[in-house]
Structure formats: structure tokens, C-alpha cells
Amino acid sequence: MVTLKRAAGHPAARADCKTTRRGLIIGAAAFGVLAGRPVRADGPERLAAIDWAMLETALALGATPVAAAELLLFRKYAVEPAVPDGVADLGLRGALSYEQLVASRPDLILISPWYQNRAHILSRIAPVENLAIYQSGRPPYEAAVAATRALATRIGREAEAERVVAEADAELDVTRERLKPFAGRPMLLMNLGDVRHFRAFGADSMFGDVAARLGLGVAWTAPTRFGAYPTVGVEALATMADATVVNIGPTPPSALDGLRDSPLWRVMPPIAAGRFVNLDPVNPYGALPAARRFARLLADGLATFANG
Numbered sequence: 001m002v003t004l005k006r007a008a009g010h011p012a013a014r015a016d017c018k019t020t021r022r023g024l025i026i027g028a029a030a031f032g033v034l035a036g037r038p039v040r041a042d043g044p045e046r047l048a049a050i051d052w053a054m055l056e057t058a059l060a061l062g063a064t065p066v067a068a069a070e071l072l073l074f075r076k077y078a079v080e081p082a083v084p085d086g087v088a089d090l091g092l093r094g095a096l097s098y099e100q101l102v103a104s105r106p107d108l109i110l111i112s113p114w115y116q117n118r119a120h121i122l123s124r125i126a127p128v129e130n131l132a133i134y135q136s137g138r139p140p141y142e143a144a145v146a147a148t149r150a151l152a153t154r155i156g157r158e159a160e161a162e163r164v165v166a167e168a169d170a171e172l173d174v175t176r177e178r179l180k181p182f183a184g185r186p187m188l189l190m191n192l193g194d195v196r197h198f199r200a201f202g203a204d205s206m207f208g209d210v211a212a213r214l215g216l217g218v219a220w221t222a223p224t225r226f227g228a229y230p231t232v233g234v235e236a237l238a239t240m241a242d243a244t245v246v247n248i249g250p251t252p253p254s255a256l257d258g259l260r261d262s263p264l265w266r267v268m269p270p271i272a273a274g275r276f277v278n279l280d281p282v283n284p285y286g287a288l289p290a291a292r293r294f295a296r297l298l299a300d301g302l303a304t305f306a307n308g
Contacts, residue, residue, distance in 0.1 A: 045155070046107040048126070050093060050118075052078055053133050053287040054110035057148050059083065060289050061160045067104035069093045077250045078283035080293045101125055108155070129154055133206075134226050134285060140206040141213060144287040168288040175295045176214045182302055186217035188243040188270070191284070192251045193231070195258030195265070200229045200236075207248060207284065210291050211298070219243040228284065237268035244305075245270045246298065249281035277301035 047065040049055035055068045059081040067088040068074070075083060088104050091097040098121070101109075106126045111119065113132050122128050131147040133140050145165050152161030189201040189208060200220040201207045205227025208218045219240050222229055237245065256278065259265045266272065279297045283290040 046105055047110060047155070048090070048101055048104055048106035048108070049110045050090070050096065050115050050122070051110060051112040052093075052283055053112060053144070053147070053285060053290070054129075054131060054151070055083070056081060056283070056287045056289040057131075057144075057151055057164075058110060060164045060287070061148070061152055061155070061157045063155055063157060063160075065110075066106060067101060069096060074283075077281045078286060078290065079281060080289050098125070110151070133287060136204075139209045140204070140227070141209045141288075141291055144206070144291065148288055164288060168292050171292050172210070172213055172295055175299045178299045179214050179216065179302060182244075182305075183215040184217055186219035186240070186243045187211050188219040188237070188240055188245045190220075190232075190245065190247055191228075191249070192247050192255040192259075194252065194255050195262055196234055198232050198234065198247070200224070200232050201248075201284070202227055202229065205284065206286060206291055207282075207294055210295050214295060214298070226285070234262075234265055234268065237270055241269035243270050244275040244277065244302070246301065247276070247278045248284070248294070248297075249279060251278070275305075277304070 045063070047058050047063055049058055049065045049068040052070075052074055055065060055074065056078065058065050064084055065087055067090050068083065069090045070093050071083055071087060071089040088100055090100050090104075093115075096118075101122075102125055109122045109126050109128045111122065111128055111130050112134075113130060115122075116130060119128050119130065129151065131150055133143040133147050135143060145168075148164055149158070149161045152158050152164075189205070189211060190198040191201070192198045200222075201218075202220050202222070202224035203209065203212060203218045204224060208220075208227065211218055220229065237243075270276065277298075279294075279301050282294045282297065286293075
């Protein structure tokens with residue numbers, strides 16, 4: 001076999017060096033860690049979560065990961081479940097600290113299809129479990145139930161999974177009763193980006209799916225990608241006169257402040273009629289804990305309208 005050697009200054013050569021250097025670091029560190037670790041006979045217990053929905057699910061199952069990605073933002077924007085202080089932060093989901101991941105000595109790494117392009121690297125550190133919730137044509141709540149059970153089976157917590165699913169279903173049942181006065185009413189589920197634009201969530205989002213399960217309508221009917229339409233001008237509210245506008249955080253403070261002074265916003269029919277609810281942050285691509293949090297916050301927010 002003849003191997004062609006790239007010139008040292010070639011960009012591809014630099015990329016090869018970077019990839020090789022990372023591979024050597026990961027490989028050497030992983031070998032050092034794994035060589036001194038006994039083989040588990042009772043299934044993986046040391047979990048590392050790259051995907052936030054999988055982090056939520058593991059925590060709900062009572063399997064606290066040893067490491068997870070972007071914990072500062074998770075605690076601020078996903079909020080639930082609470083992450084214990086002892087969980088190591090792996091840095092940004094888009095720029096993981098592989099060294100920290102190796103040092104955390106995971107038995108299993110949790111990802112979703114959005115991180116599949118890194119599976120070949122991650123699998124050099126520990127086995128990878130890839131569970132999907134957001135798939136075209138499949139309701140995310142149903143997929144979250146399946147993912148909860150699949151992870152529980154992998155880590156030997158089947159009974160905990162049935163508890164998690166039953167508690168989520170029960171909370172939605174109770175919330176549906178609370179929201180009976182709003183049954184069938186269209187909800188524009190959105191996330192403000194700035195004073196002129198928002199992201200709209202469709203029926204195929206977790207928010208839209210949960211709203212439908214609560215007996216509510218979903219006002220946004222245009223096609224979405226992964227459950228959301230990324231950039232919508234606030235003038236679109238003119239075509240949704242009967243909708244209740246539900247803004248789901250996180251929201252830039254400047255956006256909310258600017259709305260109060262925006263003549264365009266104030267003349268939009270739902271806003272002029274006072275049908276605007278602002279909710280605390282919820283993970284838009286979460287699992288069953290996010291679904292429960294959204295349902296609870298939505299019911300509390302709509303309670304301000306009494307019986308409408």
C-alpha cells in the first residue's frame with residue numbers, strides 16, 4: 001500500500017494533526033482509566049449525558065449522571081429536574097471537554113441523533129446510548145415515554161421508568177381538568193427573540209403535543225422543522241385574532257421591555273384583548289420532565305384569566 005503524505009502546511013494536514021492529537025489524547029486517557037476499572041456485572045451506573053433530554057430522563061429515573069454538558073445553562077433554562085452539585089460539567093454541547101469526560105470515568109454515554117456525528121469519538125471512551133425523541137411524524141411525548149423505558153431497560157431501572165411515566169400521565173390528567181374552561185381554544189406557543197420576532201412552536205413540538213393532550217388547540221399550523229418555525233414577525237399575530245399568546249422562556253429581558261413600548265405589538269388582536277401569558281423557561285427539546293413543567297406552568301399562567 002502506498003501512503004501519500006500531505007505537506008505540513010496543507011489545511012487538511014493541519015486538520016489531520018488536530019484530529020490525530022485529539023484521538024491520541026482520548027485514546028491514551030481512556031486506556032489509562034479503563035485499564036484500572038473492574039468490569040461491572042450489574043449494568044452501567046456511571047452515566048454521562050451529552051443531550052439535555054437524556055439528562056432529564058436519567059435524573060427522573062434516579063440515575064444521577066457523573067457528568068453532563070452545559071450545566072450552567074441547563075440549570076437556568078431547563079431548570080427541572082434539579083442537577084446535584086457533584087455532577088461534573090463537560091462544557092458546551094458543541095465543544096465538549098473530552099478530557100473531563102474521560103476523567104469522569106463513565107460506563108455509558110447518553111446522546112440523541114443530534115450528536116450522532118460524535119458517536120465514533122465518544123465510543124472510544126465508553127459505550128454510547130443514542131435515544132431519539134424528536135423524529136418526523138412521531139409525537140414527542142410518546143417518543144419520550146419510549147426513551148424513558150429504553151434507558152431504564154439499559155441501566156436496570158424498569159420499575160422507576162413505570163413510575164416516571166405514570167406520574168407524568170397523572171400530572172397531565174390533573175392539568176387537563178384544570179384547563180377545561182380553555183378546551184379547544186387556540187394557543188400560539190412561542191418564544192420571543194426580540195421585540196419584532198419570535199419562534200413559533202407547532203403541533204409536532206413537545207409544547208404543541210402537550211397542549212393538545214391538555215385539550216387545547218395549537219394556533220401555529222404552518223410547517224415546522226423539529227417542531228418550531230424559527231423566525232416569525234410579530235405582525236403574524238394579526239391573522240390569529242382568537243389565539244391566546246403563550247410566550248415560553250427563556251426570553252431576553254430587552255424583548256419583554258420593548259414589547260410594552262411597541263405600538264405594533266399592542267395593536268395585534270390577541271394582545272389588544274389581553275390574551276398574553278409569559279412563562280418561565282422550559283427546555284423546548286426536553287423529555288417527560290420538560291413536558292410536566294410546561295403543563296404546570298401553562299395551567300398556572302392561564303389561571304390568571306380565571307374562566308376566560
